[in-house]
Each structure stands twice: as structure tokens, then as C-alpha cells.
Amino acid sequence: MTIAHLILVLVALSSSSSPSTAASFERFELKLYSTFGQNKKNENVFVSPVSISLAMSMCAVGARQETLNQMLKSFEVSSSEQLIKTAEQIM
Numbered sequence: 603m604t605i606a607h608l609i610l611v612l613v614a615l616s617s618s619s620s621p622s623t624a625a626s627f628e629r630f631e632l633k634l635y636s637t638f639g640q641n642k643k644n645e646n647v648f649v650s651p652v653s654i655s656l657a658m659s660m661c662a663v664g665a666r667q668e669t670l671n672q673m674l675k676s677f678e679v680s681s682s683e684q685l686i687k688t689a690e691q692i693m
Contacts, residue, residue, distance in 0.1 A: 626678035627688055631655055652692070659689035 631651035639647045655677075662673045662682050670682060679685045 624688060627655055627692070630677050656689050656693065659685050662686070 631654075634651045634654060635647075635649065638649045658673060658676070662670060662685055665673055665682075674680065674682065674685065677685055679688075
């Protein structure tokens with residue numbers, strides 16, 4: 603992971619008023635970035651975990667039942683309202 607990427611994630615999350623939810627977004631994004639990069643050790647990887655997180659949080663608005671539960675589990679949050687509130691603050 604590059605320093606610039608880490609700085610972008612931290613800056614985006616610093617505007618959130620809920621540290622625990624912001625931290626859950628950060629953990630999700632770091633896991634995502636790690637997953638993308640693990641098979642490309644000697645190659646450049648260009649991906650925006652923040653964009654993917656925001657897109658997934660928008661999808662959570664329409665998700666129901668098991669799909670919603672899995673999305674909330676991925677972000678380590680307990681409710682879609684908590685997920686949406688953090689996404690709004692990041693945007």
C-alpha cells in the first residue's frame with residue numbers, strides 16, 4: 603500500500619463524527635486494498651477502496667434481509683442507518 607493511499611483514506615474518514623464507524627470503514631477499505639494487491643506483488647494496483655465503500659453503502663439502502671446483513675457485517679456496523687450516516691459524512 604502506498605503512503606498516499608493511506609493518507610487519502612485517513613483524510614476521508616477524519617470528517618466522520620463516529621470514530622468507531624469510521625474505523626470500520628477504514629478496516630474494510632484496508633482489507634479490500636490488501637485483497638486486490640495480494641496477487642499482484644510485483645505489479646502496480648490502481649483501485650479506490652473509498653469509492654467501492656461508498657458504492658456499497660449506497661447499495662445497502664436497497665438491500666434487504668440476508669444481503670443487508672452481509673453488507674453490514676462486511677463494514678462491521680450494526681445498522682444501515684449507521685452505515686449511511688458515515689458514508690454521507692465521507693462524501
